[in-house]
Amino acid sequence: MSKFAGVVIEDAYIPFDVLFYEAPDFLDIEVGSRVLVPLGKNNRPKLAYVLKIVDKIPENLSKDQIKSVISVVEKNLFSKEIAKLLYFVSESFLISIHSLINKVYGTYAEGELIPIVSVVDTESFADFKNSLKSEDQKNIANIIFENFPISLYSLRNKSKTKIEYLKRFLREIEIKKLINIQYKPPYPSNKLLSINNEKLFEEMIHKKGIAKSIKEVLIRIKKNRALPYRDAIYKIRNGLEIIEMLLKEGVIKEIEEEIPELAVKDENKRLIVNGGSLKERVLYISNIFKSALKEKGTVLVVANEIALIKTLSELYESFFPGIVFGNIGKEKSEIRRQLKLGKRIIISTPFSLFVDIPNLQFIIVEDASSKYHLPHEYLPFDTRIVAYKKSEYENVSLIFSTYSLDDVIYYFQKEKGFELSNIKDLKNQNKRIIDMRREPKSDALSPISSYLESKIRKALDSNKNVAIVLNRKPYSTFIVCGECGYVHRCPVCGSPLYFDKEVNLLICPICGHTEQPIEKCPRCGSLSILYLGYGIQKLSNSLKNVFSNTNLVIIEGGSEIIYDSKNFEKTIFLGTEAIFSHLNFENVGLLAFVSADTFLNGSEIYTTFEAFKYLRQGAFEIYPNDIFVETYEKENYIIENFKKDNEFNFLMVELSFREELGYPPFVFLYEFKLSTKNIQPIFMNDLSDAKIYGPVEKFSEGSKVYELSIRTQTYPQDLYKLFTDAFRKKIIGARVFPAPSIVNVNPKD
Numbered sequence: 021m022s023k024f025a026g027v028v029i030e031d032a033y034i035p036f037d038v039l040f041y042e043a044p045d046f047l048d049i050e051v052g053s054r055v056l057v058p059l060g061k062n063n064r065p066k067l068a069y070v071l072k073i074v075d076k077i078p079e080n081l082s083k084d085q086i087k088s089v090i091s092v093v094e095k096n097l098f099s100k101e102i103a104k105l106l107y108f109v110s111e112s113f114l115i116s117i118h119s120l121i122n123k124v125y126g127t128y129a130e131g132e133l134i135p136i137v138s139v140v141d142t143e144s145f146a147d148f149k150n151s152l153k154s155e156d157q158k159n160i161a162n163i164i165f166e167n168f169p170i171s172l173y174s175l176r177n178k179s180k181t182k183i184e185y186l187k188r189f190l191r192e193i194e195i196k197k198l199i200n201i202q203y204k205p206p207y208p209s210n211k212l213l214s215i216n217n218e219k220l221f222e223e224m225i226h227k228k229g230i231a232k233s234i235k236e237v238l239i240r241i242k243k244n245r246a247l248p249y250r251d252a253i254y255k256i257r258n259g260l261e262i263i264e265m266l267l268k269e270g271v272i273k274e275i276e277e278e279i280p281e282l283a284v285k286d287e288n289k290r291l292i293v294n295g296g297s298l299k300e301r302v303l304y305i306s307n308i309f310k311s312a313l314k315e316k317g318t319v320l321v322v323a324n325e326i327a328l329i330k331t332l333s334e335l336y337e338s339f340f341p342g343i344v345f346g347n348i349g350k351e352k353s354e355i356r357r358q359l360k361l362g363k364r365i366i367i368s369t370p371f372s373l374f375v376d377i378p379n380l381q382f383i384i385v386e387d388a389s390s391k392y393h394l395p396h397e398y399l400p401f402d403t404r405i406v407a408y409k410k411s412e413y414e415n416v417s418l419i420f421s422t423y424s425l426d427d428v429i430y431y432f433q434k435e436k437g438f439e440l441s442n443i444k445d446l447k448n449q450n451k452r453i454i455d456m457r458r459e460p461k462s463d464a465l466s467p468i469s470s471y472l473e474s475k476i477r478k479a480l481d482s483n484k485n486v487a488i489v490l491n492r493k494p495y496s497t498f499i500v501c502g503e504c505g506y507v508h509r510c511p512v513c514g515s516p517l518y519f520d521k522e523v524n525l526l527i528c529p530i531c532g533h534t535e536q537p538i539e540k541c542p543r544c545g546s547l548s549i550l551y552l553g554y555g556i557q558k559l560s561n562s563l564k565n566v567f568s569n570t571n572l573v574i575i576e577g578g579s580e581i582i583y584d585s586k587n588f589e590k591t592i593f594l595g596t597e598a599i600f601s602h603l604n605f606e607n608v609g610l611l612a613f614v615s616a617d618t619f620l621n622g623s624e625i626y627t628t629f630e631a632f633k634y635l636r637q638g639a640f641e642i643y644p645n646d647i648f649v650e651t652y653e654k655e656n657y658i659i660e661n662f663k664k665d666n667e668f669n670f671l672m673v674e675l676s677f678r679e680e681l682g683y684p685p686f687v688f689l690y691e692f693k694l695s696t697k698n699i700q701p702i703f704m705n706d707l708s709d710a711k712i713y714g715p716v717e718k719f720s721e722g723s724k725v726y727e728l729s730i731r732t733q734t735y736p737q738d739l740y741k742l743f744t745d746a747f748r749k750k751i752i753g754a755r756v757f758p759a760p761s762i763v764n765v766n767p768k769d
């Protein structure tokens with residue numbers, strides 16, 4: 021009885037679904053394998069991933085339309101559970117499976133298909149090459165004739181020809197049926213090389229005339245007992261040819277790496293660890309999974325900032341020396357390699373959730389209410405929801421570690437039986453809320469109040485360190501004419517430009533347009549141009565002038581540097597929100613939020629949760645020292661509930677607003693990037709509850725796009741089916757902010 025493989029082509033865009041090929045029994049194709057399949061009219065071989073094996077093809081296909089898989093490149097690249105997770109994420113977040121797999125396994129699986137050129141008929145080919153007038157083409161033809169079969173890349177190196185020109189010429193010869201191009205698969209990433217014949221090994225090692233590179237490869241394999249291709253040929257010239265020769269002669273052999281069976285656990289924890297500093301939470305969680313490590317279990321800690329991964333690695337290493345690996349690189353294969361070397365606590369990015377980890381016992385999502393776990397430019401899904409589905413599919417314990425609750429984490433507590441453990445509160449924390457409507461500003465440190473200036477001075481005089489948070493980077497946040505009120509805007513997208521003093525440019529925060537600073541008003545010609553608004557750059561200059569005998573450290577995002585306050589004294593740390601992931605607060609005596617309203621009034625839908633989280637994070641990290649918050653909105657419910665340490669009340673107020681306004685978690689929010697503003701019609705059938713906003717013209721990487729938002733209770737995979745074909749073709753990107761009830765929906769079997 022025939023079976024059929026549902027596959028995703030590695031370099032062909034197939035939105036949210038798979039292509040079906042016949043899976044011959046003799047190939048023993050499994051879910052998680054990488055295979056070679058024919059594609060298109062010319063049946064060009066393509067690499068593909070097997071996502072499912074079925075007994076029947078879909079009803080809309082006939083067997084006559086089904087081609088056969090050519091060969092298996094490698095088995096066990098990922099498990100059935102990971103395949104199921106890929107399906108869930110693709111359907112739930114409207115990501116093409118092709119795009120998702122390439123994000124994970126594009127850095128995991130090795131290489132690409134290698135074209136091998138052979139001559140079909142030597143006599144006809146000789147006549148052809150002698151008839152060529154172009155010297156370049158004649159040179160290429162001569163190299164093929166003298167060296168076939170020859171790989172495309174060897175041909176390029178020998179002919180010193182650009183690859184595009186070479187491919188075009190080869191296509192012309194192939195059409196004439198003078199050459200045959202076959203495609204050699206890349207070396208497998210999940211196979212290990214080991215010594216097959218000790219006697220042949222010894223002979224080759226000691227035999228004179230054997231190349232040094234061959235001996236180096238053999239010694240590496242022998243020393244490690246079993247070694248991946250990549251490590252065996254690292255920095256070895258013609259490494260693949262050497263491996264092929266050694267395999268052919270029987271000196272070495274391939275060992276296929278098996279994906280282990282999932283361990284059966286009697287009881288899995290579902291836990292939310294809330295409150296406390298990062299160090300306090302790591303210690304609390306470590307005590308929970310300590311016994312699992314004694315039983316040879318493994319732990320995956322997921323964080324989404326490089327600086328946080330580095331900090332977590334140091335903390336866990338202090339509790340579990342020698343078995344911690346912090347992965348900040350892109351290659352997920354390194355995780356597997358480190359597991360083989362004995363590492364059992366893996367700390368990595370959310371994409372590590374798609375890697376099979378042997379004997380996985382715990383998944384911990386750290387700083388779980390951070391906006392960096394929500395869908396954004398570099399992350400197409402919600403980490404918490406994907407982690408939950410992985411824990412469900414693989415029967416693994418899951419812990420959310422957080423400074424505060426948000427809608428998704430609260431859902432897991434309320435609806436999914438997660439135990440809430442509040443390990444510390446802020447009732448005894450001295451939270452000083454400074455009302456800037458009544459407090460005079462400092463003459464020298466605007467926007468800092470005179471009161472806060474005095475507190476900073478007192479702390480520094482006592483040789484303490486001070487941390488100041490101002491969530492604006494530029495020197496000036498807008499430029500205005502003092503005569504006519506003209507605001508200088510971006511000529512491309514119309515947004516107000518800001519002034520970056522470090523590069524001496526006016527910059528658009530939306531599309532990235534830059535221009536030189538202006539000295540007179542373009543509208544009225546006045547010289548009364550005012551550079552207004554305070555950012556990090558301007559405040560840093562003021563702090564240097566007022567506290568001239570004090571060290572000043574400016575902390576910004578995009579860096580891997582982590583500052584340990586224990587190594588400083590009498591220092592002011594000034595930064596945006598990045599200060600929380602780049603500074604160890606242990607020796608900071610005072611923390612102040614300056615212009616805290618920039619946190620309260622952001623434009624993103626999760627601004628309120630993020631503002632409350634940052635206030636609590638600062639308070640827990642500085643505890644028991646004082647925290648100061650300067651605001652013009654002292655009555656704001658975020659500020660009031662933070663002051664009273666009433667997290668639950670904040671959550672209830674925020675959720676009531678969201679329900680009334682029709683925001684997540686009560687509906688799905690979809691954000692689409694479109695190639696055109698002409699969007700009608702969107703739906704094949706009427707969707708009565710859908711609220712549609714836009715399209716709005718935006719700029720993305722210098723190109724014009726159109727953003728459209730849709731709010732509805734319709735689930736993602738159902739919504740996509742309702743779109744017209746015409747509308748689907750206009751979608752160039754999508755983000756889904758889900759109602760967390762999405763975890764109740766299972767993907768296709």
